[in-house]
Amino acid sequence: MLTENLNNNQATILEIVRMSTEDGPGIRTTVFLKGCTLNCSWCHNPESISIKPQVCWVGSRCIGCKTCIEVCKENALTLTEAGMWIDRSRCTGCGDCAAECPGTAMELMGKIWQIDNLVDEVNKDRAYFETSGGGITISGGEPAMQAGFAGAFLKSLREKGLHTALDTCGHCSRDALNQTLHYAAMVLFDLKLIDPKTHKKFTGHDNKRILDNLLYVADYIRSHVYPNALWIRTPMIPGATAVFENIAGIGQFVAKNLSDVVDRWELCAFNNLCRDKYLRLDQKWAFHHTELLTKEDMDVLTEEAKSSGVNPEIVFPTGSTRLQPEEMKQEIGDGL
Numbered sequence: 001m002l003t004e005n006l007n008n009n010q011a012t013i014l015e016i017v018r019m020s021t022e023d024g025p026g027i028r029t030t031v032f033l034k035g036c037t038l039n040c041s042w043c044h045n046p047e048s049i050s051i052k053p054q055v056c057w058v059g060s061r062c063i064g065c066k067t068c069i070e071v072c073k074e075n076a077l078t079l080t081e082a083g084m085w086i087d088r089s090r091c092t093g094c095g096d097c098a099a100e101c102p103g104t105a106m107e108l109m110g111k112i113w114q115i116d117n118l119v120d121e122v123n124k125d126r127a128y129f130e131t132s133g134g135g136i137t138i139s140g141g142e143p144a145m146q147a148g149f150a151g152a153f154l155k156s157l158r159e160k161g162l163h164t165a166l167d168t169c170g171h172c173s174r175d176a177l178n179q180t181l182h183y184a185a186m187v188l189f190d191l192k193l194i195d196p197k198t199h200k201k202f203t204g205h206d207n208k209r210i211l212d213n214l215l216y217v218a219d220y221i222r223s224h225v226y227p228n229a230l231w232i233r234t235p236m237i238p239g240a241t242a243v244f245e246n247i248a249g250i251g252q253f254v255a256k257n258l259s260d261v262v263d264r265w266e267l268c269a270f271n272n273l274c275r276d277k278y279l280r281l282d283q284k285w286a287f288h289h290t291e292l293l294t295k296e297d298m299d300v301l302t303e304e305a306k307s308s309g310v311n312p313e314i315v316f317p318t319g320s321t322r323l324q325p326e327e328m329k330q331e332i333g334d335g336l
């Protein structure tokens with residue numbers, strides 16, 4: 001069941017990332033909201049899945065003073081030989097431990113922001129939006145989990161003349177989508193897997209609602225002034241989404257239903273930079289030992305996408321790939 005929070009005035013924000021070149025046109029500021037409606041097994045932001053603020057412990061910064069244990073009213077912390085054990089069934093995410101920790105070893109992931117403060121914060125970046133053709137992207141998690149806030153935030157930005165983008169996984173109610181869509185100048189829509197059973201296996205849900213919402217977004221674009229652009233993004237996950245049949249199937253769906261509205265289809269290479277995040281959250285990650293794709297892997301997948309029936313000019317591979325031995329030698333040589 002979807003549990004969307006329709007409060008307009010405040011939201012739990014995971015992170016504000018400045019100078020992003022990956023979340024839409026130009027240089028952007030991306031606001032990541034906490035809370036997601038999917039649970040992708042490869043998720044690169046596991047700290048974004050829960051809508052609640054969460055704490056984690058960074059052992060290398062801890063000086064062992066136990067201040068955090070003293071201030072925790074829920075008795076959720078125990079310092080063991082293996083490190084700080086956080087009893088997550090007790091922790092309320094109040095953040096007292098993080099506020100008092102002298103070593104900044106306790107980190108609070110997620111902070112409540114009031115809408116006016118957040119608008120003022122991102123408006124500070126107006127200079128680089130204007131010189132680069134960029135703007136603000138609202139992402140997650142899934143922004144529709146806090147749809148009332150997301151819509152009001154995008155509306156305020158539009159009223160200030162700023163370019164806005166909505167980054168969505170599409171797994172949300174039509175009501176939540178409608179609250180945000182009208183105020184987004186463009187939509188970045190994740191389309192991960194075309195087969196419903198495989199989608200359910202890797203994300204916890206089939207893709208019926210997602211495909212229905214994608215068709216709805218396309219119709220909305222055809223009949224409204226805004227949004228006026230649609231990018232499809234497919235994460236390239238080895239053994240899951242980076243599979244020929246999946247790429248061909250997504251391409252055929254886009255070619256058949258969306259060719260008049262999709263401006264760009266991004267194939268986003270898998271990365272494993274989130275390994276430590278899983279460890280800090282005491283979670284196992286199914287892709288912990290999965291290597292990056294090579295450039296050759298991405299080239300072959302890109303060719304598959306380009307020959308799937310879409311306009312080949314809209315297909316763009318993005319992200320880092322694994323260096324091959326010859327390239328590593330070259331890099332080491334260049335560094336000497």
Ligand code: SF4
Binds near residue numbers: 106
């Ligand atoms: S307050 Fe910070 S430095 Fe002190 S024991 Fe707790 S985590 Fe470690």
Ligand code: SF4
Binds near residue numbers: 071074091093096097
């Ligand atoms: S966030 Fe609050 S409840 Fe959770 S461990 Fe820290 S002090 Fe305790």
